[in-house]
Ligand SMILES: Nc1ncnc2c1ncn2[C@@H]1O[C@H](COP(=O)(O)OP(=O)(O)OP(=O)(O)O)[C@@H](O)[C@H]1O
């Protein structure tokens with residue numbers, strides 16, 4: 048299974064957010080897309096999932112063109128995402144946040160359920176058991192029946208990932224999953240993402256957290272001003288002069304970028320807590 052971006056360009060009026068970008072993602076691997084703020088990372092996610100229309104270029108999933116499909120068709124084809132800003136159903140239970148994602152696939156069963164309520168009950172049990180195994184993968188099983196809004200910020204981020212996994216996607220796009228997480232939560236996320244690696248799933252992580260990126264990725268793409276600056280293994284990216292000059296800077300600058308990222312994380316966390324208090 049492969050997802051391919053071929054010469055993608057996206058303009059918003061006079062702004063060229065993505066400029067002739069080609070990338071390739073393979074099942075069984077974890078890929079990262081890094082780059083400074085405004086580099087175009089989220090735009091790429093929105094193009095891949097059909098939220099934004101391409102200005103030009105093509106996207107292929109397993110050789111099939113998907114760039115002209117509707118958003119829901121792309122989702123049915125097996126591409127799932129999380130958002131840079133959490134978007135859960137706050138007033139629903141944790142487990143219901145997962146369960147609702149399964150309904151469209153079962154819509155044709157509605158009539159059968161009316162005629163055979165026992166079979167409907169049994170299918171609900173199967174569905175809930177499935178949701179529970181997903182929640183277990185991210186350590187959320189004990190909070191399954193709590194309201195989603197009652198979870199801590201870090202747990203909500205994990206729930207977003209579980210929800211994206213509900214329909215067994217072939218491609219999982221995570222837009223800054225570590226944003227706002229503290230160090231322990233980031234370390235937990237790292238282990239959970241590593242455990243998600245499997246032969247039928249391509250994982251794409253957009254992140255500013257360099258420690259996370261470099262420790263889990265097989266392949267890293269570096270975006271700058273909407274264009275592909277470099278791609279390679281984490282070691283190659285860290286060794287690249289281009290990347291160091293254009294993005295990471297010198298070793299000292301690297302440290303200051305880390306500190307900046309850390310401060311940004313704390314600010315986001317405070318903002319989020321203020322918003323949900
Ligand atoms: N809906 C939009 N309308 C107009 N311009 C947009 C829109 N979305 C993004 N842009 C612009 O496109 C460029 C890329 O933005 P994008 O959000 O993709 O960057 P990013 O790499 O995800 O940044 P960050 O790290 O801050 O999340 C920016 O210049 C941004 O202002």
Ligand SMILES: [Mg+2]
Nearest residue numbers: 088089090131
């Ligand atoms: Mg973004």
